[in-house]
Amino acid sequence: KAKKVDAFLPSMMKILEAGSEDEKLKIIVVFRNILGQLKKAKASSIAMMLVGKVLPLFDSECSQLRELSLLLFRDLLKAVLSRDEKKMRRNIQSALVPLLFRLNDHLPSVAK
Numbered sequence: 851k852a853k854k855v856d857a858f859l860p861s862m863m864k865i866l867e868a869g870s871e872d873e874k875l876k877i878i879v880v881f882r883n884i885l886g887q888l889k890k891a892k893a894s895s896i897a898m899m900l901v902g903k904v905l906p907l908f909d910s911e912c913s914q915l916r917e918l919s920l921l922l923f924r925d926l927l928k929a930v931l932s933r934d935e936k937k938m939r940r941n942i943q944s945a946l947v948p949l950l951f952r953l954n955d956h957l958p959s960v961a962k
Contacts, residue, residue: 862881898930904926
């Protein structure tokens with residue numbers, strides 16, 4: 851599985867950056883599904899690469915994309931191994947302000 855994921859990872863990352871909202875939604879669902887299927891070390895390395903791509907999605911006009919990106923973000927944080935925690939903390943510090951703005955989101959699941 852890990853080798854197959856590696857083959858598709860670059861194109862999936864590009865879709866998160868420049869794809870349509872529908873494509874981004876589908877890719878987020880795929881990432882959420884595969885993170886739980888991978889070994890912890892592989893999931894952690896993907897989480898480290900992916901966290902920066904997910905942060906801009908918090909400000910999407912599409913409420914479903916905001917919600918799924920937040921759920922993926924939570925999954926990414928859970929997937930990180932202790933050896934990567936320090937690096938992850940540096941990556942997510944920039945996410946704290948956008949997350950605070952989401953506390954008042956009109957969609958209850960996003961605000962939660």
